[in-house]
Amino acid sequence: GAQVPACPLAQKAAEFDAFSGPYQLDPAEALRWSRDQLPVFFSPKLGYWIVSRYEDIKSVFRDNILFSPRNVLEKITPATPEAMEVLKGYGYAMNRTMVNEDEPVHMERRRALMDHFLPEHLETKQEMIRRLTREKVDAFIDRGRVDLVDAMLYEVPLNVALHFLGVPEDDIQVLRNFSVAHSINTWGKPTDAQQLAIAHDVGRFWQYAGKIIEKMKREPNGTGWMHETIRKNVEMPEIVPDSYVHSMMMAIIVAAHETTSLASANMFKTLLGHRQAWEDICADPSLIPNAVEECLRYAGSIVAWRRQTTAPARLGDVDLPEGAKLLIVQASANRDPRHFEEPDRFDIYRDNAVDHMTFGYGAHQCMGKNIGRMEMRIFLEEISRRLPHLRLAEQEFAYMVNTSFRGPEHVWVEWDPDLNPERTRP
Ligand code: HEM
Secondary structure, eight states, rough: OOOOHHHHHHHHHOOOOTTTTTTHOOOOHHHHHHHOOOSSSTTTTTEEEEOOOOOHHHHHHHTTTTEOOTTTTOSSSOOHHHHHHHHHTTTTTOOSSTTTOOTHHHHHHHHOOOGGHHHHHTTTHHHHHHHHHHHHHHHHHSSEEHHHHHIITTTHHHHHHHHHHHHOOOOOHHHHHHHHHHHHHSSSSHHHHHHHHHHHHHHHHHHHHHHHHHHHHHHHTTTHHHHHHHHHHHHHHTTTHHHHHHHHHHHHHHHHHHHHHHHHHHHHHHTTSSSHHHHHHOOOOHHHHHHHHOOOOOOOOTOEEEEEEEEEEEETEEEEOTTOOEEEOHHTTOTTTTTTSSTTTTOOOOOGGGGGGOOOOGOOOOOTTHHHHHHHHHHHHHHHOOOOOEEEEOOOOOOOOSSSSOOOOOOEEOOOOGHHHHHHOO
């Protein structure tokens, strides 16, 4: 039966703060006490129920009827009235996309738009990803010191995403600012003053997305997933409505590239921080696929996701009312000793690393997971082969404050160019 939590636990629940302190430093570590003692608790500061154990999180993901994804793209910090006015001025109308759509529409839409994500189609992207990666590495390989994020991990996933979507690649810097605004707007805690500036950027991003759609409509035979979406919008507007096309155009640019950039930054930070694992990979590249999964488990780029109950529900020992908002912390699931043996050990040989929750689970599981994985593998193949003597530079890692997207803003690395394998063995 339900237990009344002992005082220290109630106090920990009351103190839990998703936007500062331990959770921002290390979300999995910040919830160790919860995994051990109070796996589902209400956070009065956030107004969400926090869920921290692997099995509970999996069962929430599994039942997308009782635990609806409708709140996935809601502003976690509500807009101020002034910010709302600004957004209205831009005609901002972010609505259902894929990730926050309910059944039965979601499945029909997902099926209608699945082709581009099938392995045969992704196979054709491999060469492009490798070429883009090599061009970036060529540009810095003689330098001896570089920020991997600025030098490749930001732009390659962005270019791959735009190519996959069929979105024109003209304004990369503009997109970068917009992405940050959209992420803080959705998952961050902007101050009242920041809310205004962000509302302007989000409003402009919305209008920019509309312009991209207009431009793409003028090329009815264009290639890429968003061109396919625009054609499906004409063929089956009840399943792929206009509001979907516009909302998705804005959301997917972030979903397809920010997630992958951050996961890749986490991966290099983690691997270079575990020297033996790095050297094992350099010696045997066949270890790379499982190393990527272990990186996604140990330091994933999506650390928490949301759901909302559509009826009273029981989760573990806790009764949730209808309409309860849940923050399901995948980073915590990924460190749950009930599922992963010695979960705090980084182990590229772990046989169940792939069970991680970083791509979600069930009906909404990430459609782009194999694109993300392919990029991460190629980054690792290219860098471990050409710069095996790479090491992390002394640095403080900085992270954007938010509940869900996690990865260092910069990853500075160093090496001696005279020892580059392509110089020493001709
Ligand atoms: C959904 C993470 C890369 C497209 C999701 C979800 C997560 C996620 C957590 C929600 C899953 C759920 O509710 O069960 C990630 C991570 C990535 C990544 C960590 C990179 C490492 C990508 C890429 C694309 C993409 C590259 C597209 C090119 C999507 C789409 C959905 C989704 C369309 C919605 C699926 C649905 O609701 O049916 N992703 N993602 N993602 N992702 Fe990804």
